[in-house]
Amino acid sequence: MSRLSAFGLFAVTAMLVCYALEARSHWFVLGFTVACCLGSLYGFLQGAWPFGLVEGIWAVVAFKRWLGAAPSR
Numbered sequence: 001m002s003r004l005s006a007f008g009l010f011a012v013t014a015m016l017v018c019y020a021l022e023a024r025s026h027w028f029v030l031g032f033t034v035a036c037c038l039g040s041l042y043g044f045l046q047g048a049w050p051f052g053l054v055e056g057i058w059a060v061v062a063f064k065r066w067l068g069a070a071p072s073r
Helices: 003-020 026-046 049-069
Strands: none
Touching: 003 026, 026 049
């Protein structure tokens, strides 16, 4: 397995884990955001720019969800 493939596997696994745990804490929503950014980077590095673009959009959506889910101070 190449380093790029391992990076992609890590990004997608992190997305899955954070998505599964989102109900436990708003921090998992932020983790999902970061994992989506990594998935987007992987898509662009791999040459699959549509995948990278969609993952980037998901990162923006997830970040907005995190801003709304964060407890008020």
